[in-house]
Structure formats: structure tokens, C-alpha cells
Amino acid sequence: MPTAGILVIGNEILSGKVTDINSPYLCEQLREIGVDVERILTIPDVLETIASEVKAMSESYDYVFTSGGIGPTHDDLTIEGVAAAFGRSVEVDAKLERMLRSVLGDDLSEGQLKLATVPAGASLIDSDDKWFPLVVVENVYIFPGIPEGLRRKFESARDRFEGVPYVLKRVYVKRHETEIVETLNALLEEFPDLVLGSYPKIRESSYRVLLTLESRDENYVQRALDRLLADLSDGAIHKVE
Amino acid sequence: MPTAGILVIGNEILSGKVTDINSPYLCEQLREIGVDVERILTIPDVLETIASEVKAMSESYDYVFTSGGIGPTHDDLTIEGVAAAFGRSVEVDAKLERMLRSVLGDDLSEGQLKLATVPAGASLIDSDDKWFPLVVVENVYIFPGIPEGLRRKFESARDRFEGVPYVLKRVYVKRHETEIVETLNALLEEFPDLVLGSYPKIRESSYRVLLTLESRDENYVQRALDRLLADLSDGAIHKVE
Numbered sequence: 001m002p003t004a005g006i007l008v009i010g011n012e013i014l015s016g017k018v019t020d021i022n023s024p025y026l027c028e029q030l031r032e033i034g035v036d037v038e039r040i041l042t043i044p045d046v047l048e049t050i051a052s053e054v055k056a057m058s059e060s061y062d063y064v065f066t067s068g069g070i071g072p073t074h075d076d077l078t079i080e081g082v083a084a085a086f087g088r089s090v091e092v093d094a095k096l097e098r099m100l101r102s103v104l105g106d107d108l109s110e111g112q113l114k115l116a117t118v119p120a121g122a123s124l125i126d127s128d129d130k131w132f133p134l135v136v137v138e139n140v141y142i143f144p145g146i147p148e149g150l151r152r153k154f155e156s157a158r159d160r161f162e163g164v165p166y167v168l169k170r171v172y173v174k175r176h177e178t179e180i181v182e183t184l185n186a187l188l189e190e191f192p193d194l195v196l197g198s199y200p201k202i203r204e205s206s207y208r209v210l211l212t213l214e215s216r217d218e219n220y221v222q223r224a225l226d227r228l229l230a231d232l233s234d235g236a237i238h239k240v241e
Numbered sequence: 242m243p244t245a246g247i248l249v250i251g252n253e254i255l256s257g258k259v260t261d262i263n264s265p266y267l268c269e270q271l272r273e274i275g276v277d278v279e280r281i282l283t284i285p286d287v288l289e290t291i292a293s294e295v296k297a298m299s300e301s302y303d304y305v306f307t308s309g310g311i312g313p314t315h316d317d318l319t320i321e322g323v324a325a326a327f328g329r330s331v332e333v334d335a336k337l338e339r340m341l342r343s344v345l346g347d348d349l350s351e352g353q354l355k356l357a358t359v360p361a362g363a364s365l366i367d368s369d370d371k372w373f374p375l376v377v378v379e380n381v382y383i384f385p386g387i388p389e390g391l392r393r394k395f396e397s398a399r400d401r402f403e404g405v406p407y408v409l410k411r412v413y414v415k416r417h418e419t420e421i422v423e424t425l426n427a428l429l430e431e432f433p434d435l436v437l438g439s440y441p442k443i444r445e446s447s448y449r450v451l452l453t454l455e456s457r458d459e460n461y462v463q464r465a466l467d468r469l470l471a472d473l474s475d476g477a478i479h480k481v482e
Contacts, residue, residue, distance in 0.1 A: 012438050014278045015407075016269030017453060023283075028257030037255045042264075042281035072422045073439045074429055104419060111422030148443060166256075178345060181313045181352030188315055197253050198314045202389060212258060 001216070002035045002163045005057035008042040009050055009069035009078050010145055022067040022143070022150050029154060034163030034216070035063065045069055050081025058085065058140055063161060068145030072111040082137050083119035091120045096132065125157055166195070166214045169225045172207035172238040176200075180209065183231045191224040193217075207238040242457070243276045243404045246298035249283040250291055250310035250319050251386055263308040263384070263391050270395060275404030275457070276304065286310055291322025299326065299381055304402060309386030313352040323378050324360035332361045337373065366398055407436070407455045410466045413448035413479035417441075421450065424472045432465040434458075448479040 006026055012018040023040045030037050038061060043049050050069065057064045069078030083090045096116035097108075104112055115132070118124070124133040134153045135142040141157065143150040173180060177200045188196060197212035213228065215221040229237065247267055253259040264281045271278050279302060284290050291310065298305045310319030324331045337357035338349075345353055356373070359365070365374040375394040376383040382398065384391045414421060418441045429437060438453035454469065456462040470478065 008281075011436070012440060012453075014268055014281065015455075016265065016272040016278075017438070018440065019265045024257065024260045027255060031257040037257075038285065040249075040255065040281075040283035044279065071439070071441065072419050073425055075438065109419075109423055111426065112419045115419070146441065146443060178313050178350075178353045178356070182350055184314055185352065195252070197258070197316065198312070199253060199259065200312070200387065202387060212253075214256075 002062040002161065003060075004030055004035050004037045004063040004065060004161075005061040006037060006040045007050075007053055007057055007064060007066045008040065009045060009066060009081075010042070011044050011075065013042050013068075014044055020067070021147055022145065025147070025151065026065055026067075026154065029158070030161065032165060033158065033161055034165040035161050036163070045075040045077050047077045047081050047084065050077055051084035054082050054085035054140060058138060062139060064140040065143060066140065067143050067150060070142065070144045072114045076114065078142060079114075079117055079119060079135070082140055082142060085140075086119065086138060088120045088137070090117050092116050093118050093122075093124065095124070099132070125153075164216045166216055167218045167221045169213040169221055170241040171211040171213070171225070171228060171232075172240075173209045173211060173232065173236055174207050174238050175209065175232075175236050177209050180232070180236070183228070184211075186231065187224060187228050190227060191220065193220065194224045243303040243402065244301075245271055245276050245278050245304040245306060245402075246302040247278060247281045248291075248294055248298055248305060248307045249281065250286060250307060250322075251283075252285050252316065254283050254309075255285055261308070262388055263386065266388070266392065267306055267308075267395065270399070271402065273406060274399065274402055275406040276402050277404070286316040286318050288318045288322050288325065291318055292325035295323050295326035295381055299379060303380060305381040306384060307381065308384050308391060311383065311385045313355050317355065319383060320355075320358055320360060320376070323381055323383060326381075327360065327379060329361045329378070331358050333357050334359050334363075334365065336365070340373070366394075405457045407457055408459045408462045410454045410462055411482040412452040412454070412466070412469060412473075413481070414450045414452060414473065414477055415448050415479050416450065416473075416477050418450050421473065421477070424469070425452075427472065428465060428469050431468060432461065434461065435465045 006023045008020050008023055013020045027037050069076050093116055100116050118135050119137045123136040126133050134157055195214040199210045213221050213224050247264050249261050249264055254261045268278050310317050334357055341357045359376050360378045364377040367374050375398055384394055436455040440451045454462050454465055
């Protein structure tokens with residue numbers, strides 16, 4: 001099954017000025033299409049750090065998604081960092097430069113020209129809108145930090161990442177986690193490949209624990225669910241979804 | 242200045258079922274008291290991964306904050322992982338066990354006893370409420386994943402992490418980022434130690450870019466601000482905070 005790492009780049013996240021809503025979005029989307037996100041890493045706008053982490057993630061996962069560090073200013077270092085990760089130079093892409101000149105006029109400053117700069121040999125995937133294309137180097141997909149731009153670009157590329165989705169069942173339980181832990185352990189012994197999550201809720205009156213049962217095999221998760229429901233007493237279950 | 246790494250532990254984050262609101266909270270709090278967060282890493286509930294990442298972060302930063310993986314069930318592996326990171330065993334803490342028996346009764350299951358288990362030699366910091374104390378091993382602070390619990394425990398320990406806070410100035414600019422990039426580069430040349438952020442906003446009518454100027458030296462940031470405001474034309478500024 002395809003795996004992915006997400007690399008969030010930006011001092012503004014680490015300093016608490018901006019909340020990263022891109023990695024939750026990507027996690028949700030990728031889960032839906034069956035790609036396993038194995039790691040999310042947030043790092044500062046430092047060229048060497050970006051380069052070494054992109055390299056490490058690219059070697060470890062099928063896909064790497066970067067978020068942030070794209071733009072004309074001093075702290076926009078992602079393009080250079082991804083290039084360095086693969087020992088590539090950066091170059092001004094002719095098509096991007098034309099687009100840029102049509103928007104900003106013919107007299108581009110050095111900073112403005114940065115917007116047309118990509119790692120040498122990068123692929124550009126057209127988004128179906130006026131925005132810049134998605135830049136791809138090897139298995140690294142370079143997304144902007146602005147959420148609207150990231151979403152638009154992800155949607156336009158989503159079909160490339162199809163995996164096998166999980167089937168998810170939710171069981172809302174009216175018991176404390178400590179009261180059902182033996183039942184859960186017995187369930188996992190019988191269904192060792194079940195992906196089982198147990199999430200206590202406080203300040204919630206109708207249930208105390210949300211259990212999630214997942215598998216890529218619908219039949220397997222259904223059998224596990226049946227076993228769990230048989231093991232829990234009727235009064236213990238708030239609802240099943 | 243003190244540095245920190247945040248380690249978020251939990252499949253539920255990576256699979257998009259739960260949004261991590263703990264690391265944004267910690268980043269904001271730590272920034273306020275002047276501790277530099279250098280990395281946020283989210284990993285699955287896998288013992289070896291927890292152990293190796295705790296070890297790496299503990300060696301790299303002054304403080305490590307873990308979030309999640311605390312509880313009675315199969316996927317609660319943080320205590321064991323932190324112990325393994327330092328080559329320690331785990332042990333049942335006598336005081337915690339007493340607290341647990343007073344709540345759950347004398348007949349504790351193995352899963353329930355996990356709640357009283359800590360890495361050998363851990364320090365326990367009392368929170369000023371009925372909740373379990375904060376468990377500390379070396380420079381690693383072990384927080385629960387439930388946001389209410391994390392916040393309560395952080396507040397009770399906050400005084401331990403005092404650094405030197407940054408002074409932050411915000412300038413809201415009515416120009417595109419591409420129009421002010423040369424001004425920003427000139428500013429950084431004159432004030433190389435300035436922490437300067439530039440964040441474009443779309444779908445915002447009153448300004449186009451938020452600039453953040455930061456330094457731990459109030460005088461330095463004020464001089465940089467004065468220079469920036471002198472360099473930008475009056476009509477370019479929406480407001481300064």
C-alpha cells in the first residue's frame with residue numbers, strides 16, 4: 001500500500017502564530033483514498049533542514065507532500081531545499097516566467113522571478129485554474145502554504161495517489177476505557193490485523209469512549225465488529241456507525 | 242535560549258480522524274514564555290518509533306514535550322517508549338497505584354494498572370487538581386493526548402520553562418508580497434538578526450500581506466519597525482500592532 005510523509009515548512013507554525021490546517025486536510029484526504037500517512041514533520045525555514053528532511057522522507061515513503069515556503073521572500077526556501085535534497089540546481093521555468101510577466105508586467109525583480117523558479121528537471125502539473133501549476137520532483141509534491149492554494153492543487157492531482165481505502169466502523173461506548181480494556185485486548189488477539197483505536201471523551205454525556213475499527217478488508221472489519229458487539233453488554237453501546 | 246521539540250504520538254492524527262490541537266497550543270504557550278520550538282513530529286503508536294524519536298529529540302533540544310499515547314489500552318505505548326529511549330524499565334508507582342485503587346477499586350486489571358506505570362526513576366510533578374501528576378524523565382515531559390488534560394498539566398508546569406520572550410510587531414500591508422520583497426530584503430540586510438515573517442492573505446479586503454517583526458531585544462525590533470515604516474509609502478500600510 002502506498003505510504004506518505006508530510007513536511008510542513010514554516011517558522012510561523014513553530015512560533016504559534018499560524019495553525020497548520022494543511023496537514024489535517026491532507027491526512028483526511030489521503031486516508032479517504034487509501035494512502036497511509038506515516039509521519040508529519042514541521043520544521044523551520046532553514047535551507048539545510050529542508051534539504052535533509054526532504055531527502056530522508058523521499059527515501060522512506062512513496063509520496064512526500066511539502067506545505068509552505070513557496071513565494072518571493074527571503075523565508076521562502078522550499079524550492080531550493082527540494083533541489084538540494086536531490087543534488088539539483090534551480091532554474092527559471094520559461095512557461096512560468098511567461099505567466100508571471102503576463103500578471104506582473106515585464107520588469108520582474110529578483111524576488112518576483114523566484115516565483116518562476118523550480119528545481120531543475122521538475123514536472124509541472126497543471127491545476128485547472130489560474131493558479132501556478134503543482135511542482136513535482138521525483139516523489140515530492142510541492143504545495144503552497146496558503147490553504148486555498150494547497151487544496152486546489154491537491155484536488156487537481158488527487159487521482160495520482162489512489163490506494164485501497166479502509167473500511168471504518170465507529171462504536172460509541174458508554175463505559176470508561178478502563179472497564180473495556182480486557183475486551184479490546186481479547187478482540188485484538190482474535191483479529192491481530194485490525195486497526196483499532198480507542199479514544200476517551202470527556203465532557204460528553206452520551207458516551208465515554210469512541211472505538212474505531214478499521215481494515216482494508218470489509219469482511220474482516222465486519223467480523224471484528226460483530227465479535228466486539230457480542231462481547232460488550234447491550235447497555236454499554238450508545239451507537240454504531 | 243531554551244529550545245524544545247514536540248512529539249505527537251497517535252495513529253488517530255495520521256489517519257485524519259482527530260486534529261491535533263495540542264501542538265498549536267504548546268507552540269503558542271512556549272513562544273509566549275520565550276522557549277523556541279524547533280520541531281514538531283507526529284508519529285504512529287509504534288514502540289520502537291516512539292523510543293528512537295524521543296531519544297533523538299532529547300539529545301537535540303532542551304525540552305521535549307510528548308502528547309498522546311497515555312492510557313490503559315493496547316495503543317498506549319508512550320510510557321514504555323520513553324523508558325526504552327533511556328534504557329530504563331517501567332515500574333508501577335506506589336503513589337499512583339494508591340490513587341488508582343481509590344478511584345477504580347481494589348481489583349485492578351493489567352490494563353488498569355498500566356495507568357500507574359511510569360519509566361523507572363521518573364519524577365512526578367503534581368498538578369493542582371485531581372488529575373494524575375505530570376510524568377517527567379530527564380528532559381522529557383509526558384503529556385496526555387486529551388487537550389483538557391494537557392492544558393491543565395502544562396499550566397501547572399509552565400514556570401519551569403521560562404525563557405526570554407520575543408517582542409512582536411505586526412504590520413498589515415496593502416500591497417502584494419511581490420511588490421514589497423525588495424524592501425524586505427533591504428530591511429534584513431540592515432537588521433540581520435530580525436526574525437521577519439511575511440504572510441500573504443487572500444480573501445481579505447483590508448490588507449494583502451501580514452509582516453511580523455520579532456526580536457528578543459525590544460530596542461532592536463523598534464528600530465527595524467521604524468526603518469520598515471519609513472521605507473513603505475504611507476498608503477501601503479493598513480495598520481501596525
